[in-house]
Amino acid sequence: MRPADVSMPSAIASRPRDPRGYPVPAITPWEGGVPQFASLSMRRVFLCVTQRRCTVCGLEVPPGPLWRVVDGEEAEMLAEVLAAGVGGKFQNAAPTQEGPGHRLCMIYSAMVCPFLGGPEARRGEAANSYGEQIPRGEARGQKGGVAAYDGCEFRSTPVGPGVVYGHPLDLIEYERGEDLLDELNKALADEAGTVVGPCPEWLLDDEAATEAAFVRAMRGPEEDARARAERRAAQLRKKRQKQAKASRRRNR
Numbered sequence: 001m002r003p004a005d006v007s008m009p010s011a012i013a014s015r016p017r018d019p020r021g022y023p024v025p026a027i028t029p030w031e032g033g034v035p036q037f038a039s040l041s042m043r044r045v046f047l048c049v050t051q052r053r054c055t056v057c058g059l060e061v062p063p064g065p066l067w068r069v070v071d072g073e074e075a076e077m078l079a080e081v082l083a084a085g086v087g088g089k090f091q092n093a094a095p096t097q098e099g100p101g102h103r104l105c106m107i108y109s110a111m112v113c114p115f116l117g118g119p120e121a122r123r124g125e126a127a128n129s130y131g132e133q134i135p136r137g138e139a140r141g142q143k144g145g146v147a148a149y150d151g152c153e154f155r156s157t158p159v160g161p162g163v164v165y166g167h168p169l170d171l172i173e174y175e176r177g178e179d180l181l182d183e184l185n186k187a188l189a190d191e192a193g194t195v196v197g198p199c200p201e202w203l204l205d206d207e208a209a210t211e212a213a214f215v216r217a218m219r220g221p222e223e224d225a226r227a228r229a230e231r232r233a234a235q236l237r238k239k240r241q242k243q244a245k246a247s248r249r250r251n252r
């Protein structure tokens with residue numbers, strides 16, 4: 001389905017768009033003013049996960065379940081686990097590059113994202129996921145799902161850093177984007193009237209702002225305080241030099 005075919009959640013409506021009108025997700029990197037849909041910025045994923053922000057709209061996710069879109073194999077596995085009532089004992093320890101978000105944003109993405117929309121939907125570019133090469137043109141699989149988890153973490157693992165999800169709580173299965181229309185409309189009705197806050201600039205179209213936010217986040221509170229103090233000291237030095245110069249001029 002195209003964005004013109006369905007109503008857009010207001011959290012997504014304020015995203016930057018590409019020339020076709022597709023809203024650009026918070027985790028998509030930009031290059032020279034052009035969104036790079038085929039790639040995904042792990043810095044943006046890191047910022048979203050550590051700040052509990054939605055990887056689609058960039059806004060904060062309130063306490064409660066975190067949602068993500070899963071492919072056919074993952075959906076089948078989760079369906080079995082949930083049907084057996086053992087979701088609380090099950091955790092997939094493998095990291096993924098896919099970050100979580102709002103239920104509504106994930107339902108919308110599953111319907112509109114060209115790769116997620118249907119069984120014959122194909123990946124536009126090859127990707128490398130933890131050593132497993134996913135070829136260009138790989139199909140999504142017969143089914144897809146929008147899954148809820150009780151949490152997630154950005155973690156370094158033996159195969160590389162990524163998002164590790166907690167226990168699964170719920171699953172909405174679908175084959176084609178259209179199958180989710182009822183769920184979307186119900187979720188849109190719930191969203192109506194809720195306050196949609198501004199998305200920080202580092203999750204919009206400015207990669208330099210993303211980079212700066214990532215560096216800040218990696219520094220940790222102590223180093224951050226030290227860097228702030230150094231900046232203040234430098235400003236103070238400049239101010240004093242200026243004052244000294246001005247007083248020399250006055251005394252001439």
Ligand SMILES: [Zn+2]
Nearest residue numbers: 054057102105
């Ligand atoms: Zn969202």
